[in-house]
Amino acid sequence: MSPEPTDEPRRTRVTSPRSAAGRSRRVNVPSEIDAQTRIGEIYMTSLLRAQLRLALLVIGALVVLVAGLPLYFLAFPALNDVVVLGMPLAWVLLGFAVYPLLVVVAWIYVRAAERNERDFADVVERS
């Protein structure tokens, strides 16, 4: 050990805890998931949560837009007398309008679910 206090790069590098921690801890996500570590579980949980949130959102929409109809017709009996295109509103909604609605909701869901999976794949494969 030399007595000069100014140029001792080697000692600084060895003892500083910051530079070591800050840099190269690259996480290999696939192996973390395979090894079932905490980090792997977090990645899996985030995918599961995202997909479940999406699914519940769709089911919520289904309940409000379709399954709620009997309640709406009970709460507002005047709806029974509404006529659209020469047909009772109930018939228009349940006989025709509901099917395109279901297809559109399903289409939005499929796109969103695939986006969630792409995001997950990006994170996992970038590592």
Place this chain on the structure above:
Amino acid sequence: MSSTYGIVAVTLVSLATLAIGAYGWRFSRTTSDFFVASRSVRPALNASAIGGEYLSAASFLGVAGLVLAFGTEMLWYPVGWTAGYLVLLVLVAAPLRRSGAYTLPDFAEARLESRTVRRVSSVLVVAIGWLYLMPQFQGAGLSLGTVAGTEPWVGGVIVAVVVLLNVMSGGMRSITFVQAFQYWLKLTALLVPVMFLLLVWAGDGAPEPGRAAGAGRLADEVWSSLLASTSEHPMYTTYSIIIATFLGTMGLPHVVVRFYTNPDGRTARRTTLVVLGLLGLFYLLPPVYGALGRIYAPDLVGGGRADTVVLELPSRMVGGVGGDLLSALTTAGAFAAFLSTSSGLTIAVAGVLSQDVMGRSFRGVRAFQAAAVVAVAVPLLLAVLADGVGVARAVGLAFAVAASTFCPLLVLGIWWRRLTDVGAIAGLAVGGGLSGMAVVDTLLRNTHSGWTGALLSHPAAWTVPAAFATMVVFSLLTPRRLPVNLSQTMVRLHTPEDIALDRGPYPL
């Protein structure tokens, strides 16, 4: 109606079904072909096949009959059968395909790592399958009786024989082609006649079905009401139908087995999306027959033959040879409905029987064929022996049982890590037991009034929550029984296949 055209129509559909099945047979050589068409069916073809398989006697004949007899509230059935596919899409489709299992019992065993759960699931698959097959055979007998004046059992036997020949020769691969063909046949068989019927209706000055009250008919405001106003507890009955159909679809064995024929989870989703479109297109039509029937064939309700309105309406409204030909077309469609749904159910039940019931020495294609005979014979016997409970009624009960058993098993198994084998068995027992009780009560044709009648004839609204609650509570009580490979199973269910991850051992 002339019976010749009807007989020719039924013969043609049966022959076409056998011919297409024979075409698919050339590709069927392995066990994998038999069970899941080697998992290589493209979304467009597979979606047509799913649609063809799903649209049963209840959809083709029952919906129009129910609308004719009971009115607007019955539109909940087709709406629920379609919405059930949306629920299936968002909760089950991709994970179920990714589970890599052949059947529902396979899934149950792979997820919960328990042979007992597998056995309980097998029993339920067979029970639901038979409950759903029975009305198909009864409907076939009713239809052939209507168009050709045969004994009630003849139609059922014809359907059973054609289905068996197809299933035994080509398994899933050949059935896929058959069912895809039958979807388009069913759509055509309703679409072409309805155009002529609507022309006749417009020519008559377009009378309103909602203002057609008369002798033997429901009052206008009852027929046009959205709530199940013909029952004592309309709100309860309506919501019970909604719960059974929205949640029951995913638990039907013949629907679920179709998902394993997709190449991967992503295509399973896209297939389901196309199915939703195909179902929506089809279900626009049967209610029109029901509504026109209210104007032109009101006597069918009084005679208890409302289910035949689709078959009778064309010859009544158009008349002459043209009307007879159109009626023959709807008859052909009806037989396509019996054949396709029965085929799918037979495959699903036979798959479970051959894997779980038959002995070790009896495996592969031979076991599957023997199981197919048993799968068809039992419900055919039931249909011949027992008096008809009503096509839509029996199918509705099958949905209620499926919603009370496999729906909680699939939903909790896929999305809730803490489900245990004890919880699953308890939930299946409670859901299956309670809804099974209601089924037996209905099959024995007991009649109850008031709430007892409403609760037993439409059990889903209370049996489904009971099954979910039981599964959750018993799983939480047995936290030490979590499966060993749970994490790998969850990875397998939810991650896209193209990411290289350890998914644990595949069940098959």
